[in-house]
Amino acid sequence: MERNEIPGQGACRIESGFWNRYIGVIRNGVIPYQWDILNDRREDAEPSHAIDNFRIAAGEMEGAFYGQVFQDSDVYKWLEAVGNILMLERDPHLEEQADSLIDLIVKAQEPDGYLDTYFTIREPDKKWSDLLECHELYCAGHMIEGAIAYYQATGKEKIYRAACRLADYLTQIFGQEEGKMHGYPGHQEIELALLKLYEVSGEEQYLRLASYFLETRGTNRFFEEEFEKRGRTTFWNGAKIPEPNERYNHYPYSYYNQFHAPVRQQETAVGHAVRAMYMYTAMADLAAKTKDQELYRVCRRLWDDVTTKQMYLTGGIGATSSGEAFTQDYDLPNDTNYSETCASIGLIFFAHRMLQCETDSVYGDVMEQALYNTVLGGMNYEGNRFFYVNPLEAVPEVSKANPERHHVGTLRRKWFSCACCPPNLARLIGSLWKYIYTVGESRVNVQLYIAGTAHLNTGGQTLSVIQKTEYPNDGKISFTIQGDGERDIEFALRIPGWAENWRFTINGEAVVPDQVEKGYAVFCRNWKQETTIQADFEMKAQFVGANPKIHYDLGRAAMTRGPLVYCLEEADNGPRLDELVLNTEAGIRETARPEWNGYVELEADAVRIKLPEGQDLYMPYRPVKEKVKVRAVPYYLWNNRGEGEMQVWMKAD
């Protein structure tokens, strides 16, 4: 078994220059940097105290807990990223670090399996007294995910066994049965982790517990009752508050954590976007694992709401910083949005699980839309600076001056006090190989166009697939396929939603697919003889408009090319981008550029409408109009040349 293998499905190795550079950045940059942070070895960052918390809980050190109540999760996410990276290539030095950490984690675990350093150290008698705010189950979920990744990468069982002990313990505490707590987490995460653990261990009780957490949510008044029990106070500052939650919006407080209704009755995406994504991911996973068509339909309804009514062109989600949350259908402001990197990562998780239920190209389309725009844009090219918030319009002075726009950073930062995004990026990119193919009964689906070699088990044989492509810069992809069995296997290529024209060849001869089904070009044959399929999805730059129900994009256009959304930057176009009006009739010109590992720059005609800059605040409107050419870079590359304005949706004629 290769290390980077999904048991039963196959293995895949990325051989894309584009992606291997990012993977290298994660391996050589993000993971070591984060290790230093966790160990408080960076003078350029606030101490995290994260590993010290484990030392104290393990009895190896004296001291007090320090940091967020969910500080432990940073440690587990690091471990998961390490597991993912070791799956690609073992690294004894890194394993040594991880093993020492694992010793500490296991030592911090209490005899009954409980594991959460905040409560062990600071409030041992308040365990499980505030599920809404205190993130114990959230941390447990990340612990389980980290443990699985490390176990799968190295075969070392220590942390995996600790994860099972923790999960076993949770099955004793939570459940429908009398005598157990009828609670569920304020921040979803444990559900998807338990489903992963079920997948690895085959233990039904983990599936049952995940199902319990999902199905009980929103059916009782658990959060209200625990709020009464602790005297109607909030964990965050101890103050008495009128309701268990802040209202993040005009919605009642229960919407923030998605317990406003039983999950099967939820119809639109509401509340904290990351929480929503993690919950939907678990729901879709449960639907796939239990072949629950009704639950899948619930997931599809939520999926459609998110991706056809509440998603930015960049695959960003969460239109408001107030609660880092969804607002309402078609409410997608460009300058005050949140679009947290982690939310788009969660959307990819969700899409990936939906593909286990149904092979529909919309899932792969959104996966690449989120991946190549918001997710990659969450990190700079070098991989040492991060965005939490991913705006579609940024003006540095405005972000500094205006409180409604303060959350929109215009320079990526090294780290965050709530450090979820960098390790989430690390664990996603480290495991990206898992997202390229999905395998069905006698069928292989290509979901992402990323060069590499895969060995995929389907229809009783192994299909070897060598994918070559310069995607996302070019829409040509070749697959060299060879099977080792006699049976026909369907080889299905996702036709990207952005592609208006495409053609295929097999061994150099033009062909049409045997069928085009739910957005896939399907070729069904015996692959015993090595066969080369070439796909050419015509990738050309275009102007894109938004549904006029999106108020904020009225009279505006964006530029895209293939899966990439483009933006104008001050570095290329000077400041005051909102003075520019695109001339969309003159077309878009493309230039291959060598910088940043190669990308295609776009150029379009525009008019700049300027007013004189005098002393007066207001004056008669006497504009000077200047014909200019504007240059655009892929959104994922923005803010790699210092601070400056950026705009995706331009005024257009």
Added chain:
Amino acid sequence: MERNEIPGQGACRIESGFWNRYIGVIRNGVIPYQWDILNDRREDAEPSHAIDNFRIAAGEMEGAFYGQVFQDSDVYKWLEAVGNILMLERDPHLEEQADSLIDLIVKAQEPDGYLDTYFTIREPDKKWSDLLECHELYCAGHMIEGAIAYYQATGKEKIYRAACRLADYLTQIFGQEEGKMHGYPGHQEIELALLKLYEVSGEEQYLRLASYFLETRGTNRFFEEEFEKRGRTTFWNGAKIPEPNERYNHYPYSYYNQFHAPVRQQETAVGHAVRAMYMYTAMADLAAKTKDQELYRVCRRLWDDVTTKQMYLTGGIGATSSGEAFTQDYDLPNDTNYSETCASIGLIFFAHRMLQCETDSVYGDVMEQALYNTVLGGMNYEGNRFFYVNPLEAVPEVSKANPERHHVGTLRRKWFSCACCPPNLARLIGSLWKYIYTVGESRVNVQLYIAGTAHLNTGGQTLSVIQKTEYPNDGKISFTIQGDGERDIEFALRIPGWAENWRFTINGEAVVPDQVEKGYAVFCRNWKQETTIQADFEMKAQFVGANPKIHYDLGRAAMTRGPLVYCLEEADNGPRLDELVLNTEAGIRETARPEWNGYVELEADAVRIKLPEGQDLYMPYRPVKEKVKVRAVPYYLWNNRGEGEMQVWMKAD
């Protein structure tokens, strides 16, 4: 002495149809409605309990305090509005109501002069323990203002004497002397009230106390010390907090209440806009009363910052709802702004006091800009619905959906739980006659063009001035002037900042002014013979642009005519106003309309750029362009035809 007279300066009676309708609305609508609210007689509003609080404090009723800690101020503002209205015309029924209220107020006053029902009823041992948050001095200031207005209108001394007792008591409590508290208010207001009381009473101690409050502000650590003393808690919910205030912005907490620096060292307008205006008003008044040129220069610096860098075209101020505050120079978003009605009223107070220091037309210009746009727009035409927030762009669905825009109401409301704006409007409009003229040594200045008759004392004589005009709909104004003395008097007309052309006649003959000085056309002569001056400020519609440092207005134009800013409304132009692009080369057409007491409607050419409304969230940009005519109404009239979109700054070619 006429009732509506400023002692020593003269009297003025408004005879403008435009304004007398508003005054009637205040008299017959706002004041009775507010009386019902204060007495909890309205089923369509939350009980205010305001007068019941006084009953309880007076020992006439059992019960608990209810409402905001500054609930008393609503009562006093009503009294001030009543005083102002009675100054125009006595009304026995209204006086009876006011007298009964006054009996109650005086009975609620404690023997030492203390007056604040919250502390008398609920926390008698916590008086003066939280000046930052608890508004005792704010309420005291409004009590004094209300008392003076009622006294001046009716000559009845009861409430005026109570105000003096309160002020005398304050002089015992506060001051630089050892043994007195060295505090100052968290919400400025007492300062300007004490200066008024000094003006009426001639008692120097009130001037000294006002001066003390202003000059001590920001020079010591009083607020920090009282915060320590009460255990680092906040009044609002009793929670422990890290600093005395929330940080409303990137600024340190002291900026919110303008105690970040001694007032004479303050250079830019920061913090809560209403607090700032009330403080600057007092500073300017103190500078005028003490002829303190240095303090006047401080005021001018702050004035220039507010009006040339932080003010909306509509005379609105306060760019953010976060702290209802100023942000930074040129940060003037149109869709997330605050521009509280009360802040613009405060700006008019400030301008009026600046005119006591120096006759400069910028003060009158801003006074009318704020008055005819934000202030009047704060109320509907009928005077029974109010805006707290006055946006320059409103989209109902967006305000409902998006938390950063929730505060932007798109329908005026009957009342507010923090009910400052309606009574503030009532007291300003009721006293508007005071703002029309300012009188200097042998000089009369016309600040506002409002029809009416005035008798102004200057240069040892009384000048009778009959002003006739259809302003703000027309720029022609005639003055019939007659003096009763021999000395030459300067009669100076403010040349409005918006006027590009003007001409004057005297008794029908074209004349040029004797001089044009600081924005005034000055005519100096003996007025013994009745003389008619006609001014014609050419009032034509124009497109206006903004300084390009205002990011939010780039590529946009607004329409104005005279002092009036215009806006497009959905009622005239359909929804999706941001699809429209003004054609500014085709000019603006004017049509006199009979509705709403008569106004001039503007029409301009535009192109509507539409995208098809389909299922897709994003699609290739294939716009349909349609030539349209857009119609605009004065901003002060917006939202009188139901809920709909509104926009001041339009995309423009």
